[in-house]
Amino acid sequence: MSEHHHKETFVTKYIFSQDHKMISKQFLVTGMFMGIIAVLMSMLFRLQLAWPDTSFSIVEAFLGSHQTDGIMDPDIYLALVTIHGTIMVFFVLTAGLSGTFSNLLIPLQIGARDMASGFLNMISYWLFFLSSTVMLISLFVEAGPASAGWTVYPPLSALPQAIPGSGMGMTLWLVSMAIFIASSLIGALNYIVTVLNLRTKGMKMTRLPLTIWAFFVTAIIGVVSFPVLLSASLLLIFDRSFGTSFYLSDIFISGEVLHYQGGSPVLFEHLFWFLGHPEVYIVLLPALGITSEIISTNSRKPIFGYRAMIGSILAIAFLSTIVWGHHMFISGMNPFLGSVFTFTTLLIAIPSAVKAFNYVTTLWKGNLQLNPAMLFSIGLVSTFVTGGLTGLVLGDSALDIAIHDTYFVVAHFHLVMGVSAIFGMYAGIYHWFPKMYGKMMNKTLGYWHFWITIICAYGVFWPMHFIGLAGLPRRYYTNTNFPMFNDLADINVVITLFALVGGIGQIFFIANFFISMYRGEKATQNPWKSNTLEWTTPVEHVHGNWPGRLPEVHRWAYDYSKRVDANDDDSDYLHGKDFVLQTTPLLEGEEPT
Template identity: 75%
Template structure:
C-alpha cells in the first residue's frame, strides 16, 4: 500500500507543473477528485433519501387510515400493488423493508459518511487527495450500481423484498412464505453485496489516508474531531461489514443452492421442505454483528460533524477534546460486543442475554460524556445561530431524547415487553435516524460553501430547521406511548385488535406531523439546488473557522492547494483564545513563544 501512496503523492506534487486536460467525463462522471466524489455521494444520497422518505409517507398514510382507497397509492404503486387505490398488505411490508434499507444504508451510511469522509479527510488533514483516487472512484460507481439494483427491485412483478430490513430467514429465504422473497429478495441481496464492496473500498481508503497522508505537524492529537469520527467509522465498517457479506452469501446459498445454513424443519403450503439442521438464530447473530455497529457507523460521523460545527459557531474550543476521542474509541469498541441486545427474546441462552445487557448499558457512559461535553461547549460561548449550528443543537437534543430510552431497551428484563413494538421505532428513529439526519444537514449547511463555492440561503435554512424539529418530535414522541401499550411494529393495520382502537387518533396525529415535516424538506431541496447555481458567492472562510479546508481556494482544483501543502502548528479548536485579537486562530498560525497548544493556557 505504501508504494501506491508514494506514487499518488509524487503524482500530485507534480500536478501543478503540467496541466491535465479534463474532459466532462473525467471531471464530472469518472472523477478521481475526492471533492467531486463527495458531491456525487451527496446528490445520490439525497435522491435515495427522497425515495426512502416518500415510502415512509405512503405506509404512514396506510397505518393512519387503514385499508382506505387513496389516489396517491394507485398513482405511485399502480393497480397491481394497490388495487383500487387500496395498498396490498405485502406491499405495505415491502415499503417498510425498502424504507429501512434505503435510509440506513444508502442515505445515512453512503450519503453521510461517503460524502463527508470524501470531502473532509483530505482537506482537513492536509492531503492532496485520497490514498487511491481510482479506488475512490470505483467505490462511488459500485455504490451507484447498488442503488440502481435496489431501485430496480421495486419493479419486479412479485414485489420487492418484504421481510423487514433485517431480512430474517426463513421469511426472506422461501418465496412460498411471502411473494417479496422471490426475485425482489435476490435483487436486494445483490444490491447489498455491491454496497458492502463499495463500503469496504471507501473505508480502506479513509483509514489509509488518515494514517499516512497527514501534513507536517498534523499529529493524531491535532486532528479535528470530524476526522477522528470518520476514521473510527471506517474502521468499524471494515470490521463488521464483511460479516454481513458472509451472511448474505450464505442466505443466497440457502435460497438458490439448497443448503441449510439458516433453515430447518419447515412445513409450508402443505409440504415439508428439505432443509435440516440450520438455525435462523445464526443469521440473527451474523446480521446484528454488522447491524449494531452499523448504527454507530451512522451516528459517529454525525457526532464528528457536530463537534466541529458546534465549536466553530460557539466561538469556543470543544470541551474535553481528549475525552471526546476516548469516547469515540470506547463507543467503537463497545459497539462490536453489544449486538445480542437485539436478540434478548430470540431464544438464545438467557445467560448470553445477561452479558449483552451489561455491555449494552456500558455504552451509555461514553454517550453521556459526549452529550455533557456538547452542552458544556455551549456554556459561556458566543453562539452564532447559523442553520448548521441549529441542526447541531437539534442533534444533541434528539440524541438525548432517543438515547435515554436505550437504557430501557438495553435492559433484557424491560425489553421483553417492548421488544419489536413502536417503542423501538421511537427509540432508534430519534437516536440514530433523526439525529444522523440532523448531523447530515448540519454538515451540508456548514460545508456547502466548500463544496459549491456559494452560500445557502439562511432564512430558508431557519424555516427548514424549525418546522423539522417540531415535526420530528411530533412524529416520534407519541410512539413511545403506543409502543409501551403493546402495539407491535410492522402491522399493516391495527384494526384486527380491538384493544388498539383508542390509538387510532394517535396514529393520525403522527401521520399528520410526518406529512408536514416531509413537505418542508422541499424547502431544503429547493435551497440546496437553487444555491448551487444562484447562491451568494462564498469567500474562502465564511464561518471564520480554524481548520485546514478553509485555507483552500474557493474554486476547486485537483490537488487542493495551489502551492505547497500548509504546515500545521496547533490543535483545531483555538477559538477566542486569550491574547489574540481575532476570535479564531487557524491551525496554520505558528505558536508564539511560550504559547501552549491543545487548549492549555
C-alpha cells in the same frame, strides 16, 4: 498529482472523476435522491397507518398493481417498510453521510492533496451507484421488492412461498447489498490509509479535528463488521439458490416438508446484528463528528474535553462490536448471553453521556452564532439525548421482553440514529456547502427547514413511544383487527400529519440546495471563521486542493477565543481575533492547548 495536470474532459471531471471533492458531491446527490424515495415511501405507509380503510389516489398512482381501489395490499406495506429501512440505513445514512463527508473532509482537513487512492475512491462511488440502481430496479419486480423487514431474517426472506417479496425482489436486494458492502469496504480502507499516511506536516493524531477522528473510527468499524454481513448475505444466497441449510431447518410450508435440515435462523441473526449494531454507530459517529466541529466553531469556543471526546469515540467503537445480542434477547439464544449483552449494552451509556454533557458544556458561556448548521447540530444533541435515554429501557433484557419489536423501539431508534444522523447530515451540508459549491445557502430557508423538521420529528416520534408502551407491535399493516388498539387510532393520525408536514417541509431544503448551487451568494474563503485547514484552500476548486505547497500545522483545531490571559475572560484575544487557523505558528510564550 498536481505536478502533471491532465486535460479534463466532461467525463473525467463530472462522471469518472477521481477527485475526492467531486466524488463527495456525487455521493451527496445520489444519497439525497435515495433519501427522497425513502421519505416518499414512509409517507405512503404513514397514510395507511392513519387511515387504513381510506382510498387514496396517490397510493393508486404509486403502487399500481400492488393496491386495490387506492388501498395498499398488506405485502406491499411490508415491502415499503423494508425498503424504507434499507435505503435510509445504508444508502442515505451510511453512503450518503459517510461517503459525502469522509470524502470531502478527510483530505481537506488533514492537509492532503487527495485520497490515498483516487482510483479506488472512484470505484467505491460507482459500486455505490450500481448497488443503488439494483435496489431501485428491485422496486419494479412483478412480485414486489424484498419485504421481510430491513433485517431480512430467514426463513421469511429465504422462501418465496412465505411472502412474494422473497422471490426476485429479495435476490436483487442481496445482490445490491453485496455490491454496496464492496463499495463501503473500498471506501473505508481508503479513509483509514489516508488518515494514517497522508497527514500534513505537524498534523499529529492529537491535533486532528474531531470530524476526522469520527470518520476514521467509523471506517474501522465498517471494515471490522461489514464483511460479516457480506458472509451472512452469501450464505443466505446459498440457502435460497443452491439448497444449502445454513439458516433453515424443519420447515413445512404450502403443504410440503422442505428438505432443509440442521440450520438455524438464530445464526443469521447473530451474523446480521454483528454488523447491524455497529452500523448504528457507523451512521451516528460521523454525525457526531460533524456536530463537534460545528458546535465548536459556532460557539466560538474550543470543544469541551477534546481528549475525552476521542476517548468516548474509541470506547463507543469498541463496545459497539460486543453488544449485538441486545437485538436478540428473545430470539431463543441462551439467557446467560442475554445477561452479558445487557451488561455491555448499558455500558455504552457512559461514553454517550460524556459526549452529550461535553456538547452542552461547549454551548455554556459561548457566543453562539445560530446559523442553520448550528441549529441542526443543537437539534442533534437534543434528539440524541431523547433517543439515547430510552436505550436504557430497551438495552435492559428484563424490560426488553415486554416491549421488544413494539413502536417503542421504532421511536427509540428513529430518534437516536435516524433523526440525529439526518440532523448531522443537514448540519454538514449547510456548513460545508460553501466548500463544495463555492456558494452560500440561504439562511432564512435554512431556518424554516430546521424548525419545521425538528418540530415534526418530535411530533412523530415522541407520541410513538406511547403507542409502543400500549403494546402495539411494529410492522402491522393495520391494527384495526385488535379492539385493544382502537384508542391508538387518533394518535396515529396525529403522527401521520406531523410526518406529512415534515416530509413536505424538506422542499425548503431541496429548493435551497439546488437554487443556491446556481444562484447562491458567492462564498468567501472562510465564511464561518473556522480554524481547520479546509478553509485555507481557494473557493474555486483546484486539483490537489492547495495551489502551492501543503499547509503546515502548528496547533489543534479548536483555538477559538483564546485569550492573552487564560484566567481572565475579559482580556483581549491572543491573536487579535476569536479564531486561530491551525496553520498559525505559536506565538512566543504561547501555551499549546
